[in-house]
Amino acid sequence: MICRVSIIVIVLVICSVAIILPPLFLRVFRQNSSSSSSVTNLFVSACSSETCIGKETQYRTSIITALYPFDGNMNDLSGYFLGIAYGLPIPGYTTATNYIRQSIDLDPTNQQYIRISYINLNQQSFTIQLCQCGSDLICLSISIRNFRVTLSFDSLRSNVSTLLGGSILSRSYWYHLTIVYNAVLRQQLIYINGKIDAIANDVTPYQGTSISATTYIGLSSSINYPLSYSHGFIDHFTISAGVARTACQIYNDATLITYYPFDTTDALLDRSVNLIHGIAFDLTTVSSGRLQQAISFKINTSYFQAQCFPTICPSSVPVSVSP
The missing domain is CATH 2.60.120.200 (Jelly Rolls)
Structure with a gap:
């Protein structure tokens, strides 16, 4: 049950004006161990x-x-x-x-x-x-x-x-x-x-x-x-x-390492089990999101940041980031 864990840092820095970001998913696709299961x-x-x-x-x-x-x-x-x-x-x-x-x-x-x-x-x-x-x-x-x-x-x-x-x-x-x-x-x-x-x-x-x-x-x-x-x-x-x-x-x-729905209530909280909450600067929440609400970057220094995501062993397991 021991695994080397490395650190991944994802920082979203938006340099455009009034960009709306939909929900963000980070998922790890794991490989099963050897199995004789028929299910x-x-x-x-x-x-x-x-x-x-x-x-x-x-x-x-x-x-x-x-x-x-x-x-x-x-x-x-x-x-x-x-x-x-x-x-x-x-x-x-x-x-x-x-x-x-x-x-x-x-x-x-x-x-x-x-x-x-x-x-x-x-x-x-x-x-x-x-x-x-x-x-x-x-x-x-x-x-x-x-x-x-x-x-x-x-x-x-x-x-x-x-x-x-x-x-x-x-x-x-x-x-x-x-x-x-x-x-x-x-x-x-x-x-x-x-x-x-x-x-x-x-x-x-x-x-x-x-x-x-x-x-x-x-x-x-x-x-x-x-x-x-x-x-x-x-x-x-x-x-x-x-x-x-x-x-x-x-x-x-x-498999879901983080999920940020960016809704009005607790917009920066991670809704996955891992509770890796984000931080942000100069953001607003808008009602016209793709799924319910979304966050809006108003100025060129606005950003959302989340970090310290684990790498799940083995290191060759693919990772998907989906906005």
Whole structure:
């Protein structure tokens, strides 16, 4: 889960008068790791570049229960689920190989992990990346075993099926991992880099009901692995209780590095998960944009600037910038 990250700076300096700039997208087209999955066509039919634009996840809304950027602290941006670090020493943060800004660095030799308060996932849809164990010993576990993503709704019992991802993950690369349970369709889904990697149908909802349950990041237990600690980096960890995020939302979360709609409300904010907000000088917002509103450059010194975009490994992955 480690990746070299270089810095890209994009500065839009407009030297003409009264130029109107439409929404700006920066997207990375990722390559999947080696996969034996047979569900690739499900992604193709569910999401394309034409259908996903404009269907970005609106972070800082009710769709996100908890969001941990791990930028030098354990804070949840929703303000409700502060993380507590454990280990000797406790885990640190790194900027040398970070995904977006900083990321948390977990070392299993120091038994490092993070604990957050109980988040109810019982009998409902959710989109999540975590290991959750309650005192009732019904443990929802998401982990990487033998280089594959593994999902179990009751990891401490041997008679419960486990969904195994189709892709073989490589060392020293960042992966965007998403786990979804759709309570209406009774489906478990694993996504890697925005594309469906594995799916299981007719799955009973997660049954953990203990209010004393605790959510762990970097620590898991199962019938075959009594106690395991994560080794590597974790960044932008999110929990969406009650929400089965759509294929398009997940694809955008994985590949859309920034999205600036340039609308009247918070015109310079990045609407992607990465929250790389822009700055500007001498701009105005006009109502006659191509999509809703737009920003207007009034004088030859007007500009919009955004920077510190990550390069997603491998470095040969193509990048698209679309105004």
